[in-house]
Amino acid sequence: MNNEPDLPPSHDEARRNFLKQSSLLTAVALVPAPVVQAATAELDERVAAAIEKVPLKLEINGKKYKLDVEPRTTLLDLLREQLNLTGTKKGCDYGQCGACTVHVDGQRVNSCLSFAVMHDGKKITTIEGLADGDKLHPMQAAFVKHDGFQCGYCTPGQIMSAVACVREGHADSEAEIREYMSGNICRCGAYTNIVAAIQEVKNGGQKV
Amino acid sequence: MNQFQYVRPSKQQAAIEAVAKDANATFIAGGTNLVDLMKRGVMAPQKLVDINRLPLTRIDHDPGKLRIGALALNSAVADDKQVREHQPLLVQAINAGASAQLRNMATTGGNMLQRTRCPYFYDTAMPCNKREPGTGCGALEGINRMHAIFGFSDKCIAVHPSDMSVALVALDATVLVSGPRGDRRIAFADLHRLPGDTPEKDTTLEPGELITAVEVPDNPFTKHVSYHKVRERASYAFALVSAAAALDLDGSTIKAARLAFGGVAHKPWRLTAAEQFLVGKPATEETFKQAATVAMQGAKAFKHNEYKLRLAPNTLVQALKNATAA
Numbered sequence: 089m090n091n092e093p094d095l096p097p098s099h100d101e102a103r104r105n106f107l108k109q110s111s112l113l114t115a116v117a118l119v120p121a122p123v124v125q126a127a128t129a130e131l132d133e134r135v136a137a138a139i140e141k142v143p144l145k146l147e148i149n150g151k152k153y154k155l156d157v158e159p160r161t162t163l164l165d166l167l168r169e170q171l172n173l174t175g176t177k178k179g180c181d182y183g184q185c186g187a188c189t190v191h192v193d194g195q196r197v198n199s200c201l202s203f204a205v206m207h208d209g210k211k212i213t214t215i216e217g218l219a220d221g222d223k224l225h226p227m228q229a230a231f232v233k234h235d236g237f238q239c240g241y242c243t244p245g246q247i248m249s250a251v252a253c254v255r256e257g258h259a260d261s262e263a264e265i266r267e268y269m270s271g272n273i274c275r276c277g278a279y280t281n282i283v284a285a286i287q288e289v290k291n292g293g294q295k296v
Numbered sequence: 297m298n299q300f301q302y303v304r305p306s307k308q309q310a311a312i313e314a315v316a317k318d319a320n321a322t323f324i325a326g327g328t329n330l331v332d333l334m335k336r337g338v339m340a341p342q343k344l345v346d347i348n349r350l351p352l353t354r355i356d357h358d359p360g361k362l363r364i365g366a367l368a369l370n371s372a373v374a375d376d377k378q379v380r381e382h383q384p385l386l387v388q389a390i391n392a393g394a395s396a397q398l399r400n401m402a403t404t405g406g407n408m409l410q411r412t413r414c415p416y417f418y419d420t421a422m423p424c425n426k427r428e429p430g431t432g433c434g435a436l437e438g439i440n441r442m443h444a445i446f447g448f449s450d451k452c453i454a455v456h457p458s459d460m461s462v463a464l465v466a467l468d469a470t471v472l473v474s475g476p477r478g479d480r481r482i483a484f485a486d487l488h489r490l491p492g493d494t495p496e497k498d499t500t501l502e503p504g505e506l507i508t509a510v511e512v513p514d515n516p517f518t519k520h521v522s523y524h525k526v527r528e529r530a531s532y533a534f535a536l537v538s539a540a541a542a543l544d545l546d547g548s549t550i551k552a553a554r555l556a557f558g559g560v561a562h563k564p565w566r567l568t569a570a571e572q573f574l575v576g577k578p579a580t581e582e583t584f585k586q587a588a589t590v591a592m593q594g595a596k597a598f599k600h601n602e603y604k605l606r607l608a609p610n611t612l613v614q615a616l617k618n619a620t621a622a
Binding site: 130131132133136142158159160162181182183186189195196197198201202203205206208249252253256258266267268269270271272 | 297298299300301302303304305306310314324327328331332334335336344346348349371394395396397398400401530531532
């Protein structure tokens with residue numbers, strides 16, 4: 089049998105994986121519901137080993153969600169792929185561009201570099217949650233007025249970051265704005281107008 | 297990304313045990329570096345132990361020292377009144393790193409433990425002794441313009457990327473660690489190691505050991521400090537070279553100095569010989585240039601990073617001038 093060609097181990101492996109997955113599904117079914125519920129605060133190893141998806145409670149733009157997500161789902165992918173909140177953009181997906189910026193408990197973060205399950209119980213605000221009905225948020229209105237974009241792809245992240253920048257008190261000068269907005273890249277190069285929009289909101293004294 | 301098991305203990309001991317007993321388990325805090333590495337397949341832990349529920353976020357100033365919890369966010373540390381009052385060099389260094397968003401996610405412990413940004417470490421198609429021991433160092437004969445000029449070995453010439461750590465090593469910080477065999481304290485200068493024959497080990501931490509806090513002793517360096525970082529754009533880039541300088545001045549005479557380089561070695565690079573050289577000397581550019589010559593002793597460049605042999609001393613002189621003027 090020495091001459092037998094090296095076959096890829098795909099058949100056996102696929103079968104093994106299938107069996108593994110089916111037994112995992114059985115395990116999920118066997119975990120009593122109260123155990124899963126109790127897991128939201130603390131997730132111990134016994135429960136984690138038995139479930140593929142982790143229970144997750146989030147409040148997004150004022151709406152409460154009760155979800156089950158795979159641990160490897162990033163907050164960005166949860167928003168876009170599962171909740172259809174596609175206003176938050178995927179640029180680089182590695183935390184280098186800022187297009188995915190959202191607010192978690194009021195703090196701006198890169199949603200691409202964060203597993204959704206790590207935000208259990210938190211309040212998320214995305215670009216969809218900024219306007220008051222049809223009335224634009226002052227920062228959105230300022231971006232329109234000052235042409236703070238060209239293609240618009242980075243804009244949701246820019247605006248979420250800009251709102252946080254003003255709230256944090258890091259918008260006192262052009263230099264400070266540029267430094268504290270450096271995590272948001274605009275390949276069209278609308279930076280001058282973005283800075284002007286932020287300065288207008290900051291100096292206008294409106295509530296952001 | 298590989299699948300992994302996710303656990304979120306509420307007790308420190310449970311977190312430590314979960315990682316100590318499983319070689320494929322790792323802690324996750326802010327995740328800004330680990331998630332990045334997992335997406336690229338550079339790291340593939342089978343189990344993530346989320347430590348964010350542990351009560352390690354406090355920042356306290358006790359008589360004689362500042363104590364920063366390992367889970368205190370970089371932004372929280374940089375904005376903290378006590379830190380700004382007692383350790384302004386640390387504030388400058390933290391704010392020189394990453395972006396506002398990332399500083400809202402990255403923790404004090406995680407910042408220290410971030411991995412090198414050597415492109416050969418990040419590219420799984422390339423050889424890298426740090427990522428895969430025994431495969432060779434791609435950077436040694438490759439594109440090595442970002443790489444080390446101090447303390448490297450023929451197994452690894454990568455540099456440590458943290459800005460915060462450069463300030464902490466200069467300020468004689470101590471890292472508090474809790475592990476399966478109890479608690480211990482590590483001088484910050486001994487936390488990171490040189491690559492030698494085992495570049496896969498970034499630090500002297502044992503499996504399952506968790507950083508719980510960092511302590512920075514009070515010092516006279518509350519005014520004349522500067523963290524000067526040179527990079528390829530004005531903000532949001534890793535250092536080509538950075539220099540931390542802290543001076544205690546009596547008029548124009550230097551009573552004491554603390555100095556360190558970033559971006560030049562496998563660990564934040566403390567410059568004790570140059571510090572000693574400065575004591576008792578006038579705070580002038582001439583003195584600073586001489587100190588920089590002392591600081592550069594033993595430096596050696598590779599094919600593409602010879603510029604660092606000029607950039608590093610110039611960066612140190614600039615940091616010292618900034619510190620004097622502060």
